[in-house]
Amino acid sequence: MARPIILGVVGDSGAGKTTLTRGLLRVLGDEHVSRLNIDDYHRLDRRQRAEAGVSPLHPAANHVDILTQDLLHLRRGEAVLKPVYDHRDGTLAAPVYLRPTRFLLVEGLLGFHTETLRSTQDVRIFLAPHEGLRRAWKVKRDCTLRGYTTDEVLRELDLREADAEHFIRPQQAAADIVVSFCPDPGGDPARLGADVILRDTLEHPDLSALIEGDRGPTLARRENDLLLRIPGDVHPEHAAELEEAVWEHMTFASHLRVHRLGEFTVGTDLRRSASLAVVQVIVLFHLVHARAALASGQAPSVRLAPRAPTGADSALHA
Amino acid sequence: MARPIILGVVGDSGAGKTTLTRGLLRVLGDEHVSRLNIDDYHRLDRRQRAEAGVSPLHPAANHVDILTQDLLHLRRGEAVLKPVYDHRDGTLAAPVYLRPTRFLLVEGLLGFHTETLRSTQDVRIFLAPHEGLRRAWKVKRDCTLRGYTTDEVLRELDLREADAEHFIRPQQAAADIVVSFCPDPGGDPARLGADVILRDTLEHPDLSALIEGDRGPTLARRENDLLLRIPGDVHPEHAAELEEAVWEHMTFASHLRVHRLGEFTVGTDLRRSASLAVVQVIVLFHLVHARAALASGQAPSVRLAPRAPTGADSALHA
Structure with missing residues (x-):
């Protein structure tokens, strides 16, 4: 194949x-x-x-x-x-x-x-994600699905910190997109905000027309990336427009629009996060475009700039 | 490495x-x-x-x-x-x-x-090996080490026959060396005879000087191979000379001569077969020579003729 x-x-x-x-x-x-x-x-x-x-x-x-x-x-x-x-x-x-x-x-x-x-x-x-959010997610998941106690998970988190610092976080430098979810100040898990760094290593959909007003998402051009900020209290309609704008950049994949994005579970409750939906549709955009490019015989991803660090199979922590 | x-x-x-x-x-x-x-x-x-x-x-x-x-x-x-x-x-x-x-x-x-x-x-x-010998070996091994009963092994052998014919035996054509052990007419497991086909696909050690007399090993040149026959009742001294002749073709590996070849077990008894020893030393000759050739930068095996069947990744049963 x-x-x-x-x-x-x-x-x-x-x-x-x-x-x-x-x-x-x-x-x-x-x-x-x-x-x-x-x-x-x-x-x-x-x-x-x-x-x-x-x-x-x-x-x-x-x-x-x-x-x-x-x-x-x-x-x-x-x-x-x-x-x-x-x-x-x-x-x-x-x-x-x-x-x-x-x-x-x-x-x-x-x-x-x-x-x-x-x-x-x-x-x-x-x-x-915001570290407090990640710890809360990890405790919930590990205790319900992996047979750990809360104490064990918290102890694990402490023991892992040095390796996380040394091996996990440096990999951020090699990503095309970095997503930082942050908690809703009111504690509502469905109202996650997100800072999304869209690096120039991929050609991202143009969202600039959608950014307006005071309380909605913002988009800032920086030296090597765009910073898209979606506040936790984004108006659902505004988030939907943002999502829609990305879908419009992949009309050839409109048959995929039968499922709602942004869904997640808290315990056994199904929730929906507008910022998660926006992140997912941006990722989807890249997957679908890469696939289309591959099918038409082009190189599947348009990397616009080399990414640091480079070097012959250098490990990121080296 | x-x-x-x-x-x-x-x-x-x-x-x-x-x-x-x-x-x-x-x-x-x-x-x-x-x-x-x-x-x-x-x-x-x-x-x-x-x-x-x-x-x-x-x-x-x-x-x-x-x-x-x-x-x-x-x-x-x-x-x-x-x-x-x-x-x-x-x-x-x-x-x-x-x-x-x-x-x-x-x-x-x-x-x-x-x-x-x-x-x-x-x-x-x-x-x-002679089919009767293989069946006896398989029954003994599967019943002692693999938890089968004799009946189960015999039934398995029958069920497998079609696949053995179709997939296993045709692979003989792709070998450099084909070894057929045959049982001692007197039933002594240590007195195995062996027919050894040495195909011209590898350069084998010269054993011709060792072949003499009526009851010892024989060596026959055929179109694409040599047939070495070691009778089950070969005189131990004669078999040892044959083994020695191969060792002389790998003097640079003389440090390997600290272990006896030809040993095998019947149940818990350690036995020694002269023909197994000869087969093992011939294989050893090829491994050691291939290694020496690789170390000196040559192609490790001297294949003297293409082997049938050939073709782009053809399966042997096709």
């Missing part, structure tokens, strides 16, 4: 990677999307990590070389036998056969760690 | 693949030998095969594509995450990290199934 368009989503544990990609999966359709979670490349299981005193954020705790091999195979349209890490009990399990489809969504902790890894991904997103 | 020299040993289940490679491992040394068992690439576990009515000999029951990927990586000196099939209970387990060393011994059912697979292996051995 033709090679897949690969989206990379990187961010610390609990940063909202799966929430972002789940919405894209819903829109693009199960049959066209394969997913790869980099956590499956953990070299050590939960018990071994505890014994060795190593966090899952550390490259040495992961098969970075095998992940690189597999992404290169998948990018060539070849299937791989993907390892499996079971988050429910923290054990390693038998691998599964993964065949790439039209789109491959890759999410994890170390997706932009080396230049070769970075080069496999057509669109690169880094999620850097 | 420099790429490993790769030995491929193919033969039906119970043909003696592990017995052959175990002796080589002992001589070459644990630290220089990595092993890959193609059974680890089973796509279905024992229960799934039973439900689907498919034998492990069938290519569709194996990840032939992933095996090919992994052998290509290993041949380039790159580590792989090798899947694991547990023969004791017939289940698939978490993969293990395999780093190639100086020599890689690959054994299994389908190692010569496609041209790409064949091309990864420097020296290719096919084991085709």
Whole structure:
């Protein structure tokens, strides 16, 4: 098959990677999307990590070389036998056969760690939510789905801080888009604000006409990027216009507009965030355009400037 | 690291693949030998095969594509995450990290199934023991180590016959050396005879001076190969001379001569077969010469004639 368009989503544990990609999966359709979670490349299981005193954020705790091999195979349209890490009990399990489809969504902790890894991904997103928000999300997720207690999660967060600083956050520099969700001052989880850095490494949809008034989204041109700020209290209609403006830049993909973007769950409640929807539609824009370019024989992503840091497969922390 | 020299040993289940490679491992040394068992690439576990009515000999029951990927990586000196099939209970387990060393011994059912697979292996051995001998070996092994009953093994053998005929035996055509052990008429397992076809695809050590007398080994030149026949009742001294003659062709590897070749076990008894020792030393000759050629910058194996069948990645059964 033709090679897949690969989206990379990187961010610390609990940063909202799966929430972002789940919405894209819903829109693009199960049959066209394969997913790869980099956590499956953990070299050590939960018990071994505890014994060795190593966090899952550390490259040495992961098969970075095998992940690189597999992404290169998948990018060539070849299937791989993907390892499996079971988050429910923290054990390693038998691998599964993964065949790439039209789109491959890759999410994890170390997706932009080396230049070769970075080069496999057509669109690169880094999620850097407000730290208080991330901790709250992580506690909720790990306690409900992964069998941890709140105390264990908080202790883990402290233990991981050095590796997060050293290995995770520097990857922000390699992203095309950096998204920082911030909490609603009133505490309403559906009213997330977002600062979205749109780097000049990709050609983004023109949103300038939509930016107006005092309380709505703002767009600022900076040296190497645009900063789009969507306040938590954005008027739903204003956010919808922003979303609409992006859809208008992909009329050939209008058949995808059957699903609502921005949905997420808090516990078992389904909520919708206007800023998440805007972020998702911008990512969708890039995936759909990359796919169209590939189908028409062009290079799928228009990178307008080299991204720092460069160098022969330099690890970002080096 | 420099790429490993790769030995491929193919033969039906119970043909003696592990017995052959175990002796080589002992001589070459644990630290220089990595092993890959193609059974680890089973796509279905024992229960799934039973439900689907498919034998492990069938290519569709194996990840032939992933095996090919992994052998290509290993041949380039790159580590792989090798899947694991547990023969004791017939289940698939978490993969293990395999780093190639100086020599890689690959054994299994389908190692010569496609041209790409064949091309990864420097020296290719096919084991085709007398069928009665293979059945006896398989029953003994499967009942003691793999938890089968004798009835189950015999039923399996019948069920597998069509696939053995269709997929396993045709691979004989792709081997450099074909070994057919035959039983001692008196039933002594240590007195195995062997017919060894030495194809002109490799440059074999000259053994002609050693062939003499009526009851000893014979060597016949045929159109595309030499046929070496070692009778089961070969005089131990005569077999030792044959072994010695091969060692003399690898004086630079004389440090390897600290271990006896030809050892194997029957149940818990350690036995020694003179013909197995001769076969092992011939294989060793090729591995050591390929390694020396690689180290000196030459192509590691001198293939003197193309091997049938050829063609772009043709499967042998096609």
